[in-house]
Amino acid sequence: MQKKKLLFVAAHPDDAEFCAGGLISAWSKAGHSVKILCLTNGNAGHHQMLADELARRRAKEARLSAEIVDAELEIWDQADGELVASIALRKQLIGCIRAFAPDLIVTHRVADYHPDHRATGQLVQDSAYLLQVPAIVPEHAAMQRMPAILLAYDRFQDPRPHRLDWVVDTKNHIETVLSMLACHQTQVFEWLPKIMRMTVHTDNKKGWLRKFYLAKPKAVAKAASSAGASNPSAETADLAFAEAFEVSEYGGRFDPSDFNFVDKNN
Ligand SMILES: [Zn+2]
Numbered sequence: 001m002q003k004k005k006l007l008f009v010a011a012h013p014d015d016a017e018f019c020a021g022g023l024i025s026a027w028s029k030a031g032h033s034v035k036i037l038c039l040t041n042g043n044a045g046h047h048q049m050l051a052d053e054l055a056r057r058r059a060k061e062a063r064l065s066a067e068i069v070d071a072e073l074e075i076w077d078q079a080d081g082e083l084v085a086s087i088a089l090r091k092q093l094i095g096c097i098r099a100f101a102p103d104l105i106v107t108h109r110v111a112d113y114h115p116d117h118r119a120t121g122q123l124v125q126d127s128a129y130l131l132q133v134p135a136i137v138p139e140h141a142a143m144q145r146m147p148a149i150l151l152a153y154d155r156f157q158d159p160r161p162h163r164l165d166w167v168v169d170t171k172n173h174i175e176t177v178l179s180m181l182a183c184h185q186t187q188v189f190e191w192l193p194k195i196m197r198m199t200v201h202t203d204n205k206k207g208w209l210r211k212f213y214l215a216k217p218k219a220v221a222k223a224a225s226s227a228g229a230s231n232p233s234a235e236t237a238d239l240a241f242a243e244a245f246e247v248s249e250y251g252g253r254f255d256p257s258d259f260n261f262v263d264k265n266n
Contacts, residue, residue: 004032004259007102007147009093009124011083011116012042013062013075014184019152020106021177022170022217022243023262028069029173030261035072035100038062039089039120044080046186047194051079057186065183068176072100083115085122091137094127098140102147104259106245109151111159124149128250148258149251153220153244164244166256167224169263170217171241181213182206188213217241 006027008016016024016036024034042058043051059075066073074096078089097105107124108117128149134142153162170177181188188209193200200208221242247254256263 001031004104004261005100005102006032006034007097007100007105008034008036009105009107009120010036010038011108011114011120012040012045012080013038013058014042014065014181014187015108015117017065017177017180017184018213018216019108020243020245021180022173022241023106023168023245024069024071025173025176025180026168026170026262027259028071030264032261033072034069035074035102036062036066037096038073038075039093039123040078040080040083040116041075042080046191048190049186054186058184061184061186065180068180068183081116083119085119085126090123090126090130093123094130094137095140097127097131097147098137098143101143104254105147105149105251106152107149109154109156109162109246111156112154113156121151125248125250128248146252148254149248150245150254151248153216153246155219162244163246164220164224164227165247166245166254167220167239168243168245169221169239169241170243174214174217174241178206178210178213181209214241217243220244 008020008024010016028034041055043055046054062073062075105124108121110118110121110125112118130136131143132146150166189200189205218241221239224242224244225239
């Protein structure tokens with residue numbers, strides 16, 4: 001079998017799981033290759049821990065999570081909250097994408113509340129065309145075939161809402177995603193409840209995480225169902241949990257049938 005390669009370009013360790021954990025699980029269970037690339041080390045995502053200690057802890061958490069789906073993991077040593085779409089990082093990203101040669105890249109939209117998510121989306125967008133240009137980052141051969149680029153669902157409305165171009169039914173992957181997310185203890189049990197002013201009872205951590213996580217795939221399923229006939233992937237009337245992706249016009253042609261193992265695996 002020719003393995004298909006999925007590259008999630010994330011701003012932070014845990015973004016891939018929150019944005020596309022179901023897709024990653026489906027991809028991996030079908031025997032295809034996944035790489036999670038985090039452009040920052042996540043060293044600002046805590047209310048008590050110091051940056052270096054946190055970065056080390058988050059790297060371990062991300063590794064444990066990636067192991068669940070047998071994903072390759074790479075974390076860049078960029079400070080959390082300070083990512084900028086620089087030429088240096090663009091070149092680094094071009095080299096990284098060429099070396100992995102993905103069939104599909106998933107990343108953030110450039111309209112997003114977090115500056116690191118925006119910078120990550122911008123870096124992928126800025127790299128896209130240049131992947132084929134041999135004179136740019138000549139130490140890595142230019143790509144002969146452009147990967148498709150998808151942008152993970154977000155709730156932001158300005159300047160326009162996310163387009164649900166590809167909807168993935170994730171009901172059979174919820175438990176895997178929850179196991180992955182539970183690895184990110186500094187986030188799901190410490191920092192996120194703190195910043196969201198929510199109380200997590202120590203005897204019901206998993207229950208809290210389930211409730212917190214499921215809100216998004218439920219909302220996406222609802223949005224996909226109401227998109228109705230205009231969205232052939234969302235025909236399933238009983239869609240309960242879903243992830244949705246917008247096709248970036250800067251990537252190669254996206255044909256869902258190239259990745260039909262994702263649907264078959266549901
Ligand atoms: Zn993030």
